[in-house]
Amino acid sequence: MDEIRIKAGFKRDDRYQESVLLSYPVSIEWTTTASGSSQSSPDWIARLRAEHEQLNEQARQCYAEEQGSGDFLLGLVISLGLPAYLVLQVIAWARFRKSHGLLVTWPLFVFVVLIMVSIFALMAGSNLWPIWLILICPLLALYLLVLLVILKLRE
16 A cells, blocks of 8 residues: 545535545555564553452452342342243133232233233333333232232132
């Protein structure tokens, strides 16, 4: 390569108008091998890398200390919310649909709406299509669990 050209311009009325043209003569030869220079990094780069590694290690230690049973419990609630809701809905529907029909049926209507919203979001190409199921099903499961306990105690 023997020259580097830099062009700058603007577009006006569907025409490109060149306003600046800079040309720098250079002498560059491209090769497939790396250059033979074995320069060592300056001292400030080594100090910066050491400081960066130290901060990363401190962050890892803080995260390891903070991570406890709360994260595990939250993950468990999120991952088991949908299956727990489905099991509790079947149990509640089978045992109490005649005596307390509306109390055990409304979560099912909410679930059907959630399924429709999720299918619509999936068809629209959203990567967050199951988010409402993930967030709402544990609440529905908790409601049904409390309801089943109350109804069982009242029998």
